[in-house]
Amino acid sequence: MKLTIDSLSKTYANGVHALKNVSLTLSNGMFGLLGPNGAGKSSLMRTIATLQEADSGSVFLDDLNVLKNKTEVRQLLGYLPQEFGVYPKISAERMLDHIAQLKGVGNTSERNDLVSGLLEKVNLFKDRKKHLGTYSGGMKQRFGIAQALIGDPKLIIVDEPTAGLDPAERNRFYNLLSQLGENTIVILSTHIVEDVSTLCSNFAIICQGEVLYAGDPETAVNELNGKIYTKAIDRSEIKYYRDVYNVISTQLKTGKLHIRILQETEPQDGFIIAVPNLEDVYFGNIATRVDVNTM
């Protein structure tokens, strides 16, 4: 399967230009859409999920025109939105059964098998009788994946799935997501760089509605070899360094500010060369757009 997004643009009624000529090509596997809050990730996800209209541009899933064939697309789609509300007084098992019925699985024993299989897959079988309102954040997210998987989707969209999960829950969720990718396109929107480095074979960085980078994480990191330098400075010196260097990130460690800069030539001032990572790719791309003091 191939998802081809071409020159997609969207301006909301309030004048916010949320998508600016977004073009991306995605194949089977996990694709990370990485960007800060407000970048346009949800707008793009909702458009692909046929939940809102674009002003211009096109989206094709193989030969299927996504923006014009909403019903067909919805049959191929699994969607886990950012705000995933659950009915608190219903058990996971009953809710999944209900959704399966809505998605057209009419046969009761077929539905029972499907629901049990999904609950096993997302590791909620032993908690299947509990009300959804008693679930932790991580359990709700895994339930969200289970409901998105009903109907054997070919395109799965998960919007900011790890926000708010503790490290153990996030790990469990990573393990689950990493099993999905093989025969489907999974789009994972996130502002967490680790989500992409752990899971995604391809990714794009989006900021202020524009695609700033698209490629695979390894190539992206390799392109920065020999260009990232680091130094520990006093906090009071940061203004000087920002004025003189392209500071892409800062991290406070034991009272010292560790800064990372991106530049082609070796700097003076006692910098040490650093091994680049995906955060450098991310911050290097968005540093020109977003004030790094607020990152």
Ligand code: ADP
């Ligand atoms: P992200 O998912 O990356 O955080 P969004 O797509 O939610 O970004 O938002 C992109 C921009 O569009 C933001 O400036 C946001 O405030 C604005 N926006 C999102 N949805 C709407 C809407 N329904 N009406 C008006 N503005 C919106």
